[in-house]
Amino acid sequence: MxxxxxxxxxxxxxxxxxxxxxxxxxxxxxxxxxxxxxxxxxxVTEEIHPGYHVSTISYVVSLLRDEVTRDLELKKHGYSTIKTDGILCICNDNYLFLTDDKNHNRKEVARFSRTDYDAMEKFDAMVQEAGRVVRKQMLMEAPKLNIGITDLISLGKMGLEVRKLSAKHRHRLFQLFTSSAYDLIERWFESPMIKNMYASSCFSGNYASLKQPSSAIPFFHMAVGELDGELGAWRLVKGGxxxxxxxxxxxxxxxxxxxxxxxxxxxxxxxxxxxxxxxxxxxxxxxxxxxxxxxxxxxxxxxxxxxxxxxxxxxxxxxxxRMGHSSLKLNLALKGLPDIRFFEQGKEGPWHRSDITIFPDIKGMEENYFAAAVGKLPKEPRLEIVMPSTVDDTLAPAGHHVMSILAKYFPYELADNASWDDIKEDVADQIIDYLSISMPNIRELIVGRKMISPLDLEREYGLTEADIxxxxxxxxxxxxxxxxxxxxxxxxxxxxxxxxxxxxxxxxxxxxxxxxxxxxxxxxxxxxx
Ligand SMILES: Cc1cc2nc3c(=O)[nH]c(=O)nc-3n(C[C@H](O)[C@H](O)[C@H](O)COP(=O)(O)OP(=O)(O)OC[C@H]3O[C@@H](n4cnc5c(N)ncnc54)[C@H](O)[C@@H]3O)c2cc1C
Incomplete structure (x- = not known):
């Protein structure tokens, strides 16, 4: 010993x-x-096919505390981030492409509503303001219930942060912790596309009905991140x-x-x-x-x-x-860039260098949750996709690409005693078929794939009940x-x-x-x- x-x-x-x-x-x-x-x-970054490397599990960074990056000298030891070009949202037969350009975004949103762009700006600012309070707590110890002097001090510090908020923002902070995502979205937006987009962003960090109280908590993940001082930024990492x-x-x-x-x-x-x-x-x-x-x-x-x-x-x-986020990861090695049905075929565009999300409408998301809750698979899952090789040439051979797909909700525990080991490759095929609606030539580009089922997340990566x-x-x-x-x-x-x-x-x-x-x-x- x-x-x-x-x-x-x-x-x-x-x-x-x-x-x-x-x-x-x-x-x-x-x-x-x-x-x-x-x-x-x-x-982690892993090789999924000879010569093709991808972030096999988590795939974007935002929440990593700047203090940790600085104290552990991560940049000196090889960590750097890469901005993507935007966010492409695909819901049913509609799409929305948002970038850093506010004028472009205003025009994009105007295709669906005259008022929602202003509402988005206000909502995002409100979440940012509430997120500021939460961000400050991240590197602090949560107070003990059996309260002592140090807990009183940390409660006091938290109280001071809340006190800095206006009464209106305190109300909103409380709502973000306690309201349903659905109620908040209905309160703020008018067009189905924008409502679906916000619901989808909440769905991503959750495993709950959108109508359940407190299902709005994942909105905080939109706000508490900070990269090099840029609040709420999400980026890829060079080398995965x-x-x-x-x-x-x-x-x-x-x-x-x-x-x-x-x-x-x-x-x-x-x-x-x-x-x-x-x-x-x-x-x-x-x-x-x-x-x-x-x-x-x-x-x-x-x-x-x-x-x-x-x-x-x-x-x-x-x-x-309570565990379970009902997620799986499908990572693809591709011999070229897929076409995206709304844009010119055979041509690379900024949407390829973006965070692409394909999601059903709110009704479909609710159906997915209730199906997963009884061990059933979604017909139209939410897919969150990045192709990091479009902005990082260290990941795949020249002209080739890797695609990371986070798919939800796929339950850890399947109905009818089905086993993930038996069905996982069929499920991967179903996801690719579904993806083909938006990316018609995707199947012919695939040269390799790694499907990571909820059971693999537990068994291989040590995530009990696949909870992310x-x-x-x-x-x-x-x-x-x-x-x-x-x-x-x-x-x-x-x-x-x-x-x-x-x-x-x-x-x-x-x-x-x-x-x-x-x-x-x-x-x-x-x-x-
Ligand atoms: C599919 C998926 C996608 C995600 N996407 C994102 C994202 O894009 N951005 C983001 O911010 N977050 C994302 N997350 C969440 C985030 O990745 C995790 O919450 C976080 O990385 C967990 O880090 P951790 O160090 O606490 O635990 P873990 O990463 O789970 O580390 C625990 C370690 O313990 C090891 N271990 C387990 N048992 C033993 C044992 N008996 N002996 C020795 N070692 C053991 C495991 O192998 C593992 O290395 C995602 C998670 C998943 C699953």
């Missing part, structure tokens, strides 16, 4: 690596253990999303952090009531002063810990955490409740065991925030020992 680390981090996802970077920078002796053969978790985690790993190594891949942890060891290290699948035991779990709360507490160390009441609460955020972003699963009031400040009921992944405040997405906050908590606790 080897002894001697200050901290072992279970999982080399972007949050585990962020925590590792900060702990290493503080002079601590740190070991990261990652079960896969590469670090990154859901933030894996460049973020490779840069994080490179920084951590430069601070002496050891990172071992192909090292699945079987158990977090508890001795004398405290986390004392880990037992690997290969039988090796490694000891440390503390353990940080980048794994989601269900996996951490229910799979990696002997249940006798947990209060049964706490374990019951963890079992009850390590637990849904519902009101009762956020902030001081994430993942549980007794584990929301990165410490857990097990002494010297900490959580550092998306299952803790402020939640999922490529933010680096849980890793940053957990590291700060660990550094402070270790100093006191």
């Amino acid at each position: 080897s002894i001697g680390y200050d901290a072992i981090i279970v999982g080399g996802g972007h949050n585990g690596l962020t925590a590792a970077g900060y702990l290493g920078k503080a002079g601590l002796k740190v070991l990261v253990l990652e079960k896969r053969s590469m670090v990154g978790g859901a933030v 999303m894996g460049s973020i985690t490779q840069a994080m790993a490179s920084f951590a190594r430069s601070k002496g952090v050891e990172i071992i891949t192909d090292a699945p942890v079987k158990e977090i060891m508890i001795e004398n009531g405290r986390a004392s290290g880990v037992l690997l699948e290969n039988g090796n035991k490694i000891k440390a002063r503390c353990v940080l779990a980048n794994t989601d709360p269900k996996r951490t507490f229910l799979k990696l810990l002997d249940q006798k160390h947990l209060d049964p009441e706490f374990a019951k609460d963890i079992k009850q955490i 955020f390590h637990g849904k972003h519902d009101l009762d699963q956020l902030f001081s409740f994430r993942p549980h009031p007794e584990a929301a400040q990165y410490r857990t009921p097990v002494k010297d065991l900490y959580l550092c992944g998306s299952g803790v405040h402020p939640g999922g997405g490529v933010t680096g925030a849980p890793g940053h906050n957990a590291a700060r908590r660990v550094i402070s606790d270790l100093k006191k020992k």
Whole structure:
């Protein structure tokens, strides 16, 4: 048995690596253990066909905190972003193409409504203003329910931020947390196309009926992002999303952090009531002063810990955490650029270099949710598509392309005991058929593909029940409740065991925030020992 680390981090996802970077920078002796053969978790670039590389899971960046980028010197270690040309929305027989050019956008929206462009500007500004308050909380510890002095201070700081809002904006902030997406959209917009577009953007970060209270929370993801000072920006990453985690790993190594891949942890060891290290699948035991779990709360507490160390009441609460975003990823290697039915065929346009979303109308989105809720597949799924090779020549051979498709809602648990392993390639074919309506020549361009079912997300990438955020972003699963009031400040009921992944405040997405906050908590606790 080897002894001697200050901290072992279970999982080399972007949050585990962020925590590792900060702990290493503080002079601590740190070991990261990652079960896969590469670090990154859901933030990776992989070869899907010889010569074709793509962000296999997450595919766009916005939420990564500028502080993390700066403190971990990510740009020096190879991370850079690329702007796309716009957003192409396709709904039924209509399309809308939005760019950075406000005059162009006003004309585009005027094809559907005389008033909605102004409404969009007002709505986006309102979400930005509310997002400012939320953004400030991302790198702060959520206050404990068992309130102490430091919690009072952080509550006070939050109160000050809310106080800066006008009464009107406080009302809107409250509405964004509690209203249904449907009610908000109906309140703000008049044309079906614009309503469908906003509903679709909410649908993306959610797994709920649009009419359910609090289903508007994903609007915050539109606002809390910030890249190089540009609020709400979403961009691609040069070399794919894996460049973020490779840069994080490179920084951590430069601070002496050891990172071992192909090292699945079987158990977090508890001795004398405290986390004392880990037992690997290969039988090796490694000891440390503390353990940080980048794994989601269900996996951490229910799979990696002997249940006798947990209060049964706490374990019951963890079992009850709502998971599931019902997503799958289909990544394609293409020998050329597909035509898009609304634009001149055989010619590249800015829409190819854009975020392309194909979605049904609100009624169709609701049907998709209710179908998924009983294990059924959508007929007309929401597809979010990027072709990063149009702006990044490091990903595919010259003239060839890669396409990343996030498809929703595809349930983790299928009806009639069907198995994802049996149906996944048929489902990929169905998605390609559906995509062919908008991109008529897509099928003939495909030279390779990698279909990642919800079951693959769990089995291969370690996302329990395929939840993209390590637990849904519902009101009762956020902030001081994430993942549980007794584990929301990165410490857990097990002494010297900490959580550092998306299952803790402020939640999922490529933010680096849980890793940053957990590291700060660990550094402070270790100093006191
Ligand atoms: C399909 C999909 C698309 C997404 N798109 C975006 C997007 O475009 N933009 C965005 O901001 N967010 C996106 N997200 C969300 C975002 O990627 C995740 O919320 C975030 O990356 C999770 O990071 P993490 O470090 O907390 O956890 P993870 O990335 O899940 O890392 C956990 C790590 O633990 C490892 N692990 C698991 N079990 C063990 C074990 N026993 N021993 C050792 N290691 C173990 C895993 O292999 C993994 O590396 C997407 C997610 C999915 C699934």
